[in-house]
Amino acid sequence: MPKHSTVPGTGRKLALVVLGLAALITTMLCAFALPSLHSGPHHVPIGVTGAASTVGDFREAIDEDAWDVRVYETPAAVRSAVEDREVTGGIAVTEQRVDVYTATAGAPSATSAVTALGEKTAAQQTTDVSVHDLVSFTEDDPRGTGLTSALMPMIFGGIFPALILGSFFPGHPGLRTRIAGALLFSVVAGAAVAAVLQFATHSIAGGYGLTTLGVVLGMAAMSTTLLGLQARFGMAGFAFGSALMMLLGNPLSGLATGPHWLPDGWATLGQLLPPGASGSLLRANAFFDGADAGLPALTLAVWVAVGIALAFLADRRGRRSLPSRPESATATATADADA
Structure with a gap:
């Protein structure tokens, strides 16, 4: 009967993965629970x-x-x-x-x-x-429901391109196509989200063009970051980035309450993550004509740069491995001809 052997180091790797996942889930629970338990005015x-x-x-x-x-x-x-x-x-x-x-x-x-x-x-x-x-929500949406509900489509607007474009344009040859597709998707989807908020639900009252630019930048920050993590670190990078955006960035965004309603450290972290910066930029553009929009816009631009930089590092690494393939193929063809 065949014997099934275990690859050396499998137990240690499994233990590290299990402990890492447990730590991740515990951190996410703290991100959800602790800010809510200690919510209230903080400076x-x-x-x-x-x-x-x-x-x-x-x-x-x-x-x-x-x-x-x-x-x-x-x-x-x-x-x-x-x-x-x-x-x-x-x-x-x-x-x-x-x-x-x-x-x-x-x-x-x-x-x-x-x-x-x-x-x-x-x-x-x-x-x-x-x-x-002085600055209230619109008459059609007096509680700001549309504004707060916009964050999840923006987060998924970052996750879906990395996931779906990776399926249609896999591997190193499709990397640049994935980046271009993510940026193009951000423009189209960002314009659509802003249009729904402005003209369908009447949840925002600012200039459509300015609001659209903010939403596009937010989606681009999340999608390029996830694509860069995926290209550089594989599915582990994509999973980490998705958890960071959804399970940590979402509850710490402060979009429903305002960031000052979270404990100081959590609020600062939330505003440095793409969901929090995207929410702050959307609020600033939609209701305050862009007042105080500089910092969240800069934060999102940095995330876009980080995502693209990770993608270029992965692209450079992938190109280094390409020359060996033709030589191997040539050697194989020569050996076949000699035979």
Whole structure:
């Protein structure tokens, strides 16, 4: 009877794979659970204006770990800061009333918290309070459902090209075709996603062209990164990249709440990953005319560069192995002719 032998080192390799997968799943669980358990305001930037004594009392009354208070000279300056995304909200205290300035489209979860602070301040001043939502979601989508639901199509827009193009154009000969296809797909799919959000669901109100550019850049960052990882490290690289985008980048994106509602370290990590940067860029372009869009756009551009660089490294490595194949084929043909 045939004997089945095990390749030496199989047990060690299997143990490493199992432990690696277990560590990955544990990390993903922490990424989902821990930020939610500790969600709330974390150094949320808020603008305040008023008499020096009033501002001083306001500073003493709030949690410094929750709020980053920035003092402005006039209510108009606070209003401009909210509209330009310098702060997530603002409170202007005058002798007549307390004005609360919010931007629901920029930081949905912070809006209610800023409003509560304004109401508390008005109660302490025994005056009226007026709430002004300077940048709100659209009338057709007042809760921003369309905006938050756009992230998953963008993530899958990065996964699908790497997976499907790899099947149709496999190996080293198809590498450049896969990269070109991923970039072309990002343009077409990005324009389609922006069109649905703008004209079908009416979830965003910004300029279509600017919004489209942001969505295209987000999809290109995810698709090129996954293609580069796949080309350089095989299916293991693709699996790692997909898990990074979906299981880590998605819950840490802060798209539904605003990044300041996550713990500081998690929020920073989320904004450095393509899903978080894509969500921030989409929000900035769709509701704030591109204000504060520079950092997420730069982050995504770096991911595109990393993905393409990995692909070129794989391409260079693959080309080095090509010359040996014709020589081998020639030698085989000569041997056949001599025989």
